[in-house]
Amino acid sequence: MELTWGLMIVIYLFTAGLSAGAMITSNLAFLYGGQEFERVSRWGAYLSPFPISLGLGLLVLDLGSPFNFYQLFLTLELSSPMSYGSWIILFFTLLSFGYLYLWLPQAYQKVGQTLQLERWKKRLAMLMPFLSIAVASYTGLLLNAAVRPIWDAPLLPILFLISALSTGVAAVIMISNLSPWKRARHKELHVLTKADAGLIILECLIILIMIVMGRSSSASESMAFSSLLVGNYVWVFWLLIVGLGLIIPLFMELMELKGKIPVKWVWPVTISSSFLVLFGGFFVRYVITYAGQTNSWF
């Protein structure tokens, strides 16, 4: 079929995952790292509400009847991932702004008492990981439900979840490194980089399993996966995703972790590896969204 869902949807899938990933990074760093991880928790909280808000804006603009979008919130259709997903995303986005407020410097917190706000921060930090996992993986269920080749891969929600976490961590690494204020310390970065490297390895494994499963499935499915490996999407898949988005940043991160990078290179390497992770994460959404539509059943 012709392309029904285009770049807007790709951007939306990417930004939703990015926000969810940044949120979890902030929550866990805060809950388990405390003061020592204060800077990355803070940057995660500052970042999280914005990508998803942008994605949502584009999504509404992409509707055929944008002014009708409130219809989404007059009902809950349990068979439609887009329906329950919209509710989840609504709560996530509202609460992520609340969470951001709780991380503002005291001078900007005009409402509420400091002690109470601290308590709320903890409560939200315990709740948000669940919402974030829901946001990140529902995007996979969204495509699953349309039952097209590639889109119906059972591992898709997991792939999107892991990719979301990885891009979230990378975005936090990047911002907390770029900022002159509250810049992340070495220890924080070390832990995040380790986490990201682990996530990338996991993501590679999942992609591999998905391909093996797809190739041993029906002819339509197998053909669709071929379009990634050797067909229309061969460059996007091997060069932009596997090469630039997974292997190279993984290699850079492993070198960093081993301390093999000369001190004056650490900063640029950190920034470029996290950028490449974001870049790869975007093209993962791109290739799945597009290849799922340019292939159909036969």
Added chain:
Amino acid sequence: MTVRMGFVIITSRCIDCDACMVACRSENDVPLGHTRNWVKSSGVQGQFPRVSEMFQPGNCMHCDNPPCVSVCPTGASQKRSDGIVIVEDKKCIGCKYCLTACPYDARFSNSETGKADKCTLCLHRLEQGLEPACVQTCLGKSRQAGDLNDPSSVVSRLIAQYPTRILLKEVGTGPNIYYIDEAVPDIPDGK
């Protein structure tokens, strides 16, 4: 028994005149650039001099398990109790989710309304006791529509008499267009 509306399409009787497409467009004010029904060609098959070409008309299959309905986030896409799958424009937000979910590409986004658009089985004509426009106009009587659950309907009689096939059975949508490829010399009488 409940009504289950659907089509029988006899490919051997289709001559690719596309009158059904024209009739549908004018009956339903379908904007140019998209169509609610179609005639697909198999391309030339076989080797000279024994060549053949098959034409396969189609449109929304008013599926038994329509994925377009289950994915719709607002309840705009519905399956009526008589089996007809419709879009309630008022509720449709134009998210195009249903377009991606239909394995037959039977839906499109109407550029004038911004809503999902598709075959309605000419519901407005059925209510007046008329046949769908594509069926009425079909020169070769290739297109037939009616209640698949009523044994005395034309469609049921044809299905009882000839071998039929459905498209993309393995996807599990339960499509309600039954295709007959054999020559059908006489169309049986019936409702």
